[in-house]
Amino acid sequence: MFPALATLVEGVPHFDGFVYPNELLLLWSVLIVIYPYVTGLVAGAFILASLVRVFEVKALEPVYRLSLLTALSFLLVAPMPLLLHLGHPERCLQIMMTPHLSSPMAMFGFVYAWYLMAVLLLELWFDYRKDFVEWSRSEVGLKGIMYRIFTLGVEDVSEPSVRLDARLGRIITVIGIPSAFLLHGYVGFIFGSIKANPWWGNVLMPIIFIFSAMVSGIALCVCLYMAINWGRRIPQDIVCIDMMGKFLFYALVIDAGLEGLDWVHRLYAADESIHILKTLASGKLFYTLLVGQACMGTVVPFLLLGAVQLFRKKIPTLARERMYFVSAALVVLGVFAMRWNVVIGGQLFSKSLRGFTSHKMELAGQEGWLVGLGLIILPFVILTVLLKYFLPANAVLPPRGETSAAPGHAV
Amino acid sequence: MSKSFSRRGVLGSLGGIVGGLLSLPVARHVKAAVQRVFASAGAPEGYDATKHWWLMVIDIDRCIGCGLCAEACKNENHVPKVPTYFRTWIERYIIKKPRPGTTETRGETLVDSPNGGIDGFPPSLVPREEILKSFFVPKLCNLCHQSPCTQACPVGATFDAPDGAVLIDPNYCIGCGFCIQACPYGCRYFNPETKTADKCSLCYHRITRGLKPACVEICPTGARIFGDLKNPVPDDPILRFVRDKKVQTLKPHLGTEPRVLYAGMDKEVR
Numbered sequence: 264m265f266p267a268l269a270t271l272v273e274g275v276p277h278f279d280g281f282v283y284p285n286e287l288l289l290l291w292s293v294l295i296v297i298y299p300y301v302t303g304l305v306a307g308a309f310i311l312a313s314l315v316r317v318f319e320v321k322a323l324e325p326v327y328r329l330s331l332l333t334a335l336s337f338l339l340v341a342p343m344p345l346l347l348h349l350g351h352p353e354r355c356l357q358i359m360m361t362p363h364l365s366s367p368m369a370m371f372g373f374v375y376a377w378y379l380m381a382v383l384l385l386e387l388w389f390d391y392r393k394d395f396v397e398w399s400r401s402e403v404g405l406k407g408i409m410y411r412i413f414t415l416g417v418e419d420v421s422e423p424s425v426r427l428d429a430r431l432g433r434i435i436t437v438i439g440i441p442s443a444f445l446l447h448g449y450v451g452f453i454f455g456s457i458k459a460n461p462w463w464g465n466v467l468m469p470i471i472f473i474f475s476a477m478v479s480g481i482a483l484c485v486c487l488y489m490a491i492n493w494g495r496r497i498p499q500d501i502v503c504i505d506m507m508g509k510f511l512f513y514a515l516v517i518d519a520g521l522e523g524l525d526w527v528h529r530l531y532a533a534d535e536s537i538h539i540l541k542t543l544a545s546g547k548l549f550y551t552l553l554v555g556q557a558c559m560g561t562v563v564p565f566l567l568l569g570a571v572q573l574f575r576k577k578i579p580t581l582a583r584e585r586m587y588f589v590s591a592a593l594v595v596l597g598v599f600a601m602r603w604n605v606v607i608g609g610q611l612f613s614k615s616l617r618g619f620t621s622h623k624m625e626l627a628g629q630e631g632w633l634v635g636l637g638l639i640i641l642p643f644v645i646l647t648v649l650l651k652y653f654l655p656a657n658a659v660l661p662p663r664g665e666t667s668a669a670p671g672h673a674v
Numbered sequence: 675m676s677k678s679f680s681r682r683g684v685l686g687s688l689g690g691i692v693g694g695l696l697s698l699p700v701a702r703h704v705k706a707a708v709q710r711v712f713a714s715a716g717a718p719e720g721y722d723a724t725k726h727w728w729l730m731v732i733d734i735d736r737c738i739g740c741g742l743c744a745e746a747c748k749n750e751n752h753v754p755k756v757p758t759y760f761r762t763w764i765e766r767y768i769i770k771k772p773r774p775g776t777t778e779t780r781g782e783t784l785v786d787s788p789n790g791g792i793d794g795f796p797p798s799l800v801p802r803e804e805i806l807k808s809f810f811v812p813k814l815c816n817l818c819h820q821s822p823c824t825q826a827c828p829v830g831a832t833f834d835a836p837d838g839a840v841l842i843d844p845n846y847c848i849g850c851g852f853c854i855q856a857c858p859y860g861c862r863y864f865n866p867e868t869k870t871a872d873k874c875s876l877c878y879h880r881i882t883r884g885l886k887p888a889c890v891e892i893c894p895t896g897a898r899i900f901g902d903l904k905n906p907v908p909d910d911p912i913l914r915f916v917r918d919k920k921v922q923t924l925k926p927h928l929g930t931e932p933r934v935l936y937a938g939m940d941k942e943v944r
Binding site for chain 2: 459
């Protein structure tokens with residue numbers, strides 16, 4: 264399909280057909296795969312939390328704080344892959360000091376800062392403030408000082424004050440929902456705005472990114488919640504998990520529908536890029552797109568979650584739990600495959616639409632396996648620390664407005 | 675605790691800090707203006723970019739694929755001498771005859787550009803009698819009117835100079851690579867030595883001193899024609915070119931409005 268004049272040149276990765284010479288080496292590698300993946304998990308986890316705060320889905324209360332802390336852990340890591348991949352990381356602040364307003368990438372600093380400072384940290388603070396005050400009184404030593412610092416000096420825990428916290432927290436969540444959409448829709452727009460690349464330049468891209476983010480974030484919270492309960496030997500709250508499973512299923516249906524629509528449109532409109540994109544999907548991306556993303560990451564979880572929705576009463580609790588966990592884990596991996604397919608897939612074919620280059624990840628090095636793995640593990644390390652101090656095992660989540668147990672006596 | 679901060683007070687201070695940060699973009703315009711004037715693109719002091727409008731046009735029928743232009747470019751502009759970085763390169767198109775018994779007007783298209791054409795082109799593996807036609811296409815920055823690379827640069831390090839050149843300030847580029855992804859023509863590369871984006875600058879350091887770009891200077895057949903539309907010479911070659919030839923641009927459907935014109939381009943060229 265993409266014939267080559269067999270003129271191989273030394274020092275060039277293997278390629279088929281014709282590739283513009285400057286495209287032979289992939290510019291964006293695993294770091295730029297991780298960036299939208301991590302950001303998506305942030306947005307998704309936040310949306311899950313907002314279901315409790317704004318939409319008052321009571322069944323999800325046990326995961327409220329977990330999902331916020333998950334969002335924070337991943338958000339803290341989100342800029343790292345971007346920073347690491349820059350040719351001149353020391354110039355990174357220029358993106359905020361002299362942003363070029365026609366560039367979607369220039370908005371990163373502002374969107375990120377807004378989301379971190381104005382949404383996530385504020386919401387967490389309003390939610391935790393009363394606990395911080397209590398804990399700063401009950402804890403001694405460094406821990407006590409830490410909690411006292413986190414109160415930011417606001418130690419009023421009278422009922423009207425706590426009520427105000429709750430109200431402000433709710434307002435921030437209401438602002439936070441569009442902000443979460445903005446955070447990840449914007450990431451989708453970075454790719455969607457590249458008209459030079461037919462695999463990326465697509466009006467659906469931001470919306471697909473938003474829904475895949477919700478899917479991945481909810482799925483991650485399902486896995487984390489169940490894993491933490493197993494680790495702490497706490498019985499699973501099946502009502503909560505059922506509810507998460509339900510939302511995961513709905514989000515997955517919309518996400519799969521949008522991605523399906525994208526392909527239907529591409530195949531039907533069949534512009535000049537369709538031949539190479541079909542070859543890309545069935546060739547270079549066979550394992551990550553068709554097997555990983557479509558089959559294991561979408562169809563299997565869809566069937567499992569769908570089956571639970573249809574036959575919930577007939578499936579025993581334990582089996583249901585396992586089905587949720589397996590589906591959620593597959594979705595988390597499937598969305599990673601989706602990010603890989605977008606970022607790497609979009610650079611494997613030439614913009615001349617006449618051939619493919621190839622990509623091999625190195626082990627060490629700036630964009631290697633080790634750095635990538637480190638960046639994926641890091642948010643979990645941060646989360647572990649956050650859980651230790653802010654979501655201890657014995658701190659059963661109270662209905663909003665009451666105080667949880669002191670965190671120092673974790674099991 | 676002796677002093678208890680109020681929520682309003684704390685949030686007010688936080689808001690003030692954020693507001694201060696947000697007002698920084700205003701300073702950006704001033705900085706950007708200065709930045710453009712002093713862009714380290716190699717122009718000599720006193721050069722007035724508003725008094726020129728540079729353009730290069732390509733006559734495909736004249737190109738013999740010798741590759742001297744690509745080599746001269748690398749030497750002139752310190753482009754890494756490996757086959758994955760080029761400011762300009764030559765593509766060879768071989769269009770085969772249609773398969774016998776079909777009603778097609780032309781057969782398969784084969785394209786290659788070994789080392790950008792610098793070492794010339796080896797004999798084609800397609801037997802001579804199967805070839806319908808063959809030609810060479812020099813590629814360079816298309817000098818787009820609506821340049822997607824300039825639009826995409828997050829810090830304004832890439833900019834459209836008032837004289838028509840699309841330039842990069844290597845001292846300001848953060849090396850994110852977004853412009854490289856945004857260029858539909860594959861004309862930009864990530865320079866592994868400077869760790870910044872790099873591309874054809876029309877040999878800005880030469881043209882601003884009254885010289886021709888290196889590729890134009892060395893081309894033995896006059897396939898590359900270069901000039902200043904604000905200061906046309908008598909019987910200007912570019913004006914003659916656009917008058918006498920049927921010209922096209924690359925990928926016009928993308929709306930980038932390339933200014934580099936090609937004469938003699940066949941439909942297979944992308």
